[in-house]
Amino acid sequence: MSTPPEGTRPLAQVDERISRSFAQHLEWVRTFVRQPSTSGEGRGVREMAELVAARLGEVGARAEIVPTPGHPVVYGEIDAGARRTLLLYGMYDVQPVAGEHWSVADPFAAEVVDDHVAGPSVVGRGVYNSKGPLACFLNVLESVQEVHGRLPLNVRFMIEGEEELGSPNLAAFVAERRERLAADAGYFPGFEQDSAGNAVIRLGCKGELFFELVSRGGDWGGPTRRAVHGSTAVWYASPAVRLAQAVASMFSLDQRMVTVEGFRDGAVPPNAEDEELLAALAGRFDPRTQLDTDEVRRFKHDLWGVDLLRVYLYEPSLNVNGIVSGYASEGTKTILPHEAVAKMDVRFVPRMRADEVVRRLREHLDRSGFPDIELRVDHAFPWSKVSAGAAPVRAMVETFRQMGFEPEVWPLQASSAPFYLLTDQLGMPFVTGGLGHGARAHSADEYATVAGMELYEHGAANFLYRLAEILG
């Protein structure tokens, strides 16, 4: 069983094994989802790290749980005696479900919904983003080794528990372990077919800056230490109104423009390769599919085709993730609150810098009459980008084609992840994704289709062999 892989023959055996084992494989996905691991709340995080480490052990890795000042990183190694090494970057944490209205009773029950609109699907937090793809990838490693005794690549694993917090401790982890993380290519598993079946590859991501605006009573006015009776609003200014004013001051009325001066300073237009990719995308990209998936009726821009895509990928966004002030539960409570907070983030594009964005936001608040409003930076990480010619990208493109999917190649993605650690800090080419379909990350009724997960596994096995060939 230690015959080295050649062409597609060994893959046929692996494919057969994956199909035969898929019922158990799906149970691994459900097991991963059933263990809550909401890093924001710290719920189940330790247990999830242990589950991942145990599963790594089952698929032949030496695994350890490495503490950080926050949640631990699960590190692992499989030495396949191969010439080349893959670094699997993954995440075992998920978004909280607070405030979301799920159609299933428990977002952590990993129910299989047979009559799901997208076909039979697992509905649960993390099945798409990103414990489902992680579980499937580990299943693939298991199947390959069961069939062939060994993998075509050595694999190293860096699976973090703080991705949804913006990976605050991962940069230090990487800096301290450059040698043990060295690899020829990096990979982050994902189900990257859209609801119409298009297989998508994204060559980079925006950076992200997380911050809060905090409005409190002070020398400017307003209650300073606690809410006061609502009737005093005729005399006192309101920190909640002030926060609303500050947030409103940052946007044009139609929200098409961020009105913070210098907000997009440093942004560069798409390069030639990017424009070529955008042009190719524009012919295939269906904005209607995007709107339908998100249940949104219109874009805020009156744009179409390549122009709409260019805004999506090459413009920074300023977003309000949440606002809270005073009493907002059932019934009435007439108070003048002393504090109001907006949790916000900026997704910034190549070559913008987080520190420059912070400076511009602060200037805007000061100039607009809100010097008292605190701008509290949570954390930030930079954008990252690889070329379409990078080895893991080529391996993924070829895999998709061989499996009958002409990939949509996106030069960037609008969401953010700390891929810069691999591309810029560790200096390796990198790719994300795979076949399979899921959606509703960070939202109620997150799901991934059962058929898509099996397709992902066949594709991931193919990808491993292609990447080994390309790396040579």
Added chain:
Amino acid sequence: MSTPPEGTRPLAQVDERISRSFAQHLEWVRTFVRQPSTSGEGRGVREMAELVAARLGEVGARAEIVPTPGHPVVYGEIDAGARRTLLLYGMYDVQPVAGEHWSVADPFAAEVVDDHVAGPSVVGRGVYNSKGPLACFLNVLESVQEVHGRLPLNVRFMIEGEEELGSPNLAAFVAERRERLAADAGYFPGFEQDSAGNAVIRLGCKGELFFELVSRGGDWGGPTRRAVHGSTAVWYASPAVRLAQAVASMFSLDQRMVTVEGFRDGAVPPNAEDEELLAALAGRFDPRTQLDTDEVRRFKHDLWGVDLLRVYLYEPSLNVNGIVSGYASEGTKTILPHEAVAKMDVRFVPRMRADEVVRRLREHLDRSGFPDIELRVDHAFPWSKVSAGAAPVRAMVETFRQMGFEPEVWPLQASSAPFYLLTDQLGMPFVTGGLGHGARAHSADEYATVAGMELYEHGAANFLYRLAEILG
């Protein structure tokens, strides 16, 4: 013991009895506070109604718990065989404590804090607003009857459990029981000395309109049914930003002006009696005491003296009680929320009307580009006002003077209560308050001083006899 009261002699005996019984009286206050009765949440409301009815029975009233479509009203009668009747209007519900940061472990423990800044005080929800004053008044009725066998006035009781909800069912209750509520004067108990010891009487109150602004995704843009991933904010408009814009549009930057056109239509200036009272007040009113009590550093208006008072009482206020949208807990969750809600209220002055205010708010939203934002009226009640010459007001003024306090008479109060039901619907003169000091209604660390509660009780006994004399 059935000697009718003459001059102050019978009062001396009552005073002695109150002083002797005060330790038990204080326990009644604490018992009332210890029973949570947050009408907004429905917590403990039934139990509190039963406790009040039981206590009414102990002080000689026939009491019943009358159901309403909401929380019940406790109705009671003491027939003292007197010529004149007092209607005691009270409330047994309190504000919720959610989101407040109390310095005591439990806002419903009714702890006596010996080293309180205002002197030994009971700290707890409702001890000031308004279960403490209610308990004390019932204590007084008990002491008077213990000493003299009967009260100088018949007393009827209407004690509601929805005052903090804006008394949505009390108007119907009153309309159905006009005869059983008939009385020569009305009274609402309260501790109305400020932190400097000034004894305050207020001759009326503003009306109040409770409403919500609800911003949701729709044809105008934005996610319509659930939050979507935060990265899509570059494409989609945000209902949260839109709510911030709508709220901001209603105020000048310095918040001195409500910029809703026609907002104060119908408001009339103070009449001659009011101006006289305002002028008298201005000499005694210390804005610094007000600021210190509320822990606010400045008024939003650059006014002083009578002008500051005139704004306070004769200008309507527009207030944000709370705002909520999206994810605002610990950690980060990058979503574009599909909904944002501001809970707001207007306190309106004589002769403004709630329906007119609603019309103006709606017009403002439509004209300002927010026709999609829902204006959801919760409920409203009108302002009310009595003259300084009304019998119960005179009785209260004389009581204060006899006890050594020259009252501050306010022609109105900035807060709101459904006193119009007594003054306008039942057509009786009315007064609120009494001696004693408490503060922080609707806020953390609500308190009332122990010494003030005893003082209240002596004053309330005095008031009963004075009122009986004046009514003749």
